[in-house]
Amino acid sequence: MRTNYIPVVGALALLLGAGTAFPAEHEAGWERRAENEVANLPSLQRGARNFMQYCSGCHSLKYVRYSRIGSDLKISDKALAELLVRPGDKPTDYIKASMPAGDAQDWFGKQPPDLSLVARSRGPDWIFNFLTTFYADPASRQTGVNNLMLPGTAMPHILASVQGVQTAVFKDVETKGADGSPTTTKEFEKFEPGVAGSLTSAQYDEFARDIVNFLQYAGDPSQLERQGLGIWVVLFLLMFTGIAYLLKKEYWKDVR
Amino acid sequence: MGEVVNNGGAFRTWLNKRLPVDQFVADQLTGYYAPKNFNVWYFFGSLALLVFVMQIVTGIFVTMHYKPGEATAFNSVEYLMREVPYGWLLRYLHSTGASAFFVVVYLHMTRALLYGSYKAPRELLWVIGMLIYFALMAEAFMGYVLPWGNMSFWGAQVIINIFNTIPGIGPDLVEWIRGDYAVADSTLNRFFSLHVIAMPFLLALLIMLHLVALRQVGSSNPDGIEIKDKLGPDGKPLDGIPFHPYYTLKDIVGVGLFLTLFAIVVFFAPTFGGLFLEKPNFEPANPMSTPEDIAPTWYFTPYYAILRAIPDQRLGALAFALSVLAFVFLPWLDRAKNKSIRYRGLASKVLLGMFFVVFLMLMWLGLQPAEPTYVLLARICIPLYFAFFLLLPFVSKADGNGPVPDRVTYHAH
Numbered sequence: 001m002r003t004n005y006i007p008v009v010g011a012l013a014l015l016l017g018a019g020t021a022f023p024a025e026h027e028a029g030w031e032r033r034a035e036n037e038v039a040n041l042p043s044l045q046r047g048a049r050n051f052m053q054y055c056s057g058c059h060s061l062k063y064v065r066y067s068r069i070g071s072d073l074k075i076s077d078k079a080l081a082e083l084l085v086r087p088g089d090k091p092t093d094y095i096k097a098s099m100p101a102g103d104a105q106d107w108f109g110k111q112p113p114d115l116s117l118v119a120r121s122r123g124p125d126w127i128f129n130f131l132t133t134f135y136a137d138p139a140s141r142q143t144g145v146n147n148l149m150l151p152g153t154a155m156p157h158i159l160a161s162v163q164g165v166q167t168a169v170f171k172d173v174e175t176k177g178a179d180g181s182p183t184t185t186k187e188f189e190k191f192e193p194g195v196a197g198s199l200t201s202a203q204y205d206e207f208a209r210d211i212v213n214f215l216q217y218a219g220d221p222s223q224l225e226r227q228g229l230g231i232w233v234v235l236f237l238l239m240f241t242g243i244a245y246l247l248k249k250e251y252w253k254d255v256r
Numbered sequence: 257m258g259e260v261v262n263n264g265g266a267f268r269t270w271l272n273k274r275l276p277v278d279q280f281v282a283d284q285l286t287g288y289y290a291p292k293n294f295n296v297w298y299f300f301g302s303l304a305l306l307v308f309v310m311q312i313v314t315g316i317f318v319t320m321h322y323k324p325g326e327a328t329a330f331n332s333v334e335y336l337m338r339e340v341p342y343g344w345l346l347r348y349l350h351s352t353g354a355s356a357f358f359v360v361v362y363l364h365m366t367r368a369l370l371y372g373s374y375k376a377p378r379e380l381l382w383v384i385g386m387l388i389y390f391a392l393m394a395e396a397f398m399g400y401v402l403p404w405g406n407m408s409f410w411g412a413q414v415i416i417n418i419f420n421t422i423p424g425i426g427p428d429l430v431e432w433i434r435g436d437y438a439v440a441d442s443t444l445n446r447f448f449s450l451h452v453i454a455m456p457f458l459l460a461l462l463i464m465l466h467l468v469a470l471r472q473v474g475s476s477n478p479d480g481i482e483i484k485d486k487l488g489p490d491g492k493p494l495d496g497i498p499f500h501p502y503y504t505l506k507d508i509v510g511v512g513l514f515l516t517l518f519a520i521v522v523f524f525a526p527t528f529g530g531l532f533l534e535k536p537n538f539e540p541a542n543p544m545s546t547p548e549d550i551a552p553t554w555y556f557t558p559y560y561a562i563l564r565a566i567p568d569q570r571l572g573a574l575a576f577a578l579s580v581l582a583f584v585f586l587p588w589l590d591r592a593k594n595k596s597i598r599y600r601g602l603a604s605k606v607l608l609g610m611f612f613v614v615f616l617m618l619m620w621l622g623l624q625p626a627e628p629t630y631v632l633l634a635r636i637c638i639p640l641y642f643a644f645f646l647l648l649p650f651v652s653k654a655d656g657n658g659p660v661p662d663r664v665t666y667h668a669h
């Protein structure tokens with residue numbers, strides 16, 4: 001146990017570092033981090049309310065029950081029934097979209113996706129950027145809005161009453177194509193306030209962050225319980241390792 | 257053969273007349289002498305065995321809730337994650353266990369490369385080990401398909417299609433593997449069967465053979481000299497110590513350290529930033545929508561980078577197969593007199609160091625999107641990867657013959 005453990009520690013450090021460094025993601029300059037905290041209970045509660053109010057008309061959370069949200073987010077049965085459970089649903093029901101699937105197909109050309117796992121497949125930052133980068137684009141989009149994160153999205157700006165509708169300023173950028181000929185592409189420069197909503201820009205970020213936070217919880221409800229339990233497991237294992245090491249040392253005294 | 261000490265009572269005598277429990281312990285544990293100079297690199301064999309047992313046990317419970325089938329697989333995994341008490345723990349233990357298995361197996365193999373553990377008389381031990389590695393790759397691949405996420409589906413598509421490049425029988429073989437004209441329900445169900453029955457049985461058998469072969473030739477050590485050559489007056493190796501209690505206790509320390517790291521991942525970073533559980537796999541399998549970048553899990557990416565970097569499909573598949581199989585021939589490619597890297601020259605050290613760097617580099621490249629820069633880098637790494645195997649016979653012959661110590665290097669703690 002002298003110098004030879006250096007490569008092992010190196011390899012493990014590399015692997016641990018890999019977890020954060022490896023997945024290559026190409027971020028545009030305007031992308032922001034969601035900076036949501038899944039341990040923030042009030043934020044999760046607000047997010048659940050926002051979701052039920054604005055999102056659940058079209059999007060289901062088909063793996064999540066109302067009652068599970070109630071117990072995980074410490075919402076009383078009474079408040080749950082009043083604020084979250086849709087009329088006609090039982091608290092133990094899974095959260096379905098209110099809109100019939102056929103209508104959605106007719107109106108948007110596609111079925112709005114279930115959002116149970118969107119925070120796991122897209123990541124919280126993606127959702128945050130999606131919710132905050134709608135902009136007016138009446139010329140090219142039937143819904144009147146477009147989105148930087150998901151250009152050409154079929155989703156209308158359902159949060160327009162809250163955020164308002166901002167306009168986007170693009171600038172022309174000259175790039176050389178593969179064959180060397182110059183081509184002009186539009187690059188996003190900045191947002192400018194357009195139609196105002198009921199919230200300021202900073203308030204809307206908080207509003208969107210709460211939804212992101214709630215969706216991150218919904219993607220893996222175990223995470224609230226998991227980390228608390230994990231600390232005890234790791235502490236136990238460290239103690240176990242310490243005792244095992246002392247025992248080993250005692251026995252190995254004889255080895256010359 | 258160890259000596260049996262029976263100071264037990266009537267039951268123990270009764271038992272041992274019918275089942276050689278004490279004899280087994282005496283032969284395999286207290287009477288098995290292992291070199292006293294093992295370092296940390298020697299933890300990973302016992303850890304691999306531990307992870308195997310953990311995968312079997314968690315697998316039994318995961319199987320109780322998992323429902324194979326196109327329509328049911330994805331939902332049953334989410335049911336396990338959300339509705340089954342501690343189901344998330346079972347699933348994360350099993351999914352993290354798969355990656356942990358490869359971590360310890362790769363480190364176990366690194367040890368063999370560093371100290372020449374594969375050299376005579378341990379060639380067969382190494383070959384059996386490689387068979388375990390191949391079986392493990394098949395087991396992990398099929399396991400990854402089972403949740404039936406979008407990466408499961410497309411990963412299966414890409415990997416199975418490699419067999420398409422085999423001349424003549426390729427297309428028929430692929431259809432036979434899939435059991436359908438496309439990756440579908442029948443593919444998922446047969447992978448489930450192979451994953452929970454055939455491969456674990458095969459792995460258990462191979463692991464047993466690996467251990468029997470190990471006991472036959474005895475462990476090597478960081479100095480790469482045979483402790484059986486220096487026996488004391490009692491006929492025991494002078495540099496050997498009984499496996500039990502010395503190495504059982506030492507291995508338990510390794511187990512504690514390993515489980516601590518393992519628990520940190522399971523409880524705090526179970527997807528490991530998309531490396532252990534990839535993001536697209538949280539979307540159900542969709543034959544109509546290909547994930548942006550199809551990447552297998554990290555433990556396959558060195559070979560995947562090789563496959564992807566070669567423009568000709570058939571050559572790519574050939575290089576892919578060779579890059580995996582090349583390890584089998586190491587005992588015969590290495591012609592040094594000395595086993596351990598400690599007693600080899602600079603050229604050997606540089607060659608092996610280069611191989612480790614190239615392997616990790618390819619692993620990283622295989623995780624990147626198929627962009628020109630990454631493909632170009634992989635094309636630079638491929639010749640270097642094979643250069644290791646091609647140059648080894650000459651380099652090892654030239655600078656692996658210096659003097660070795662008489663006895664193992666050991667400093668009492």
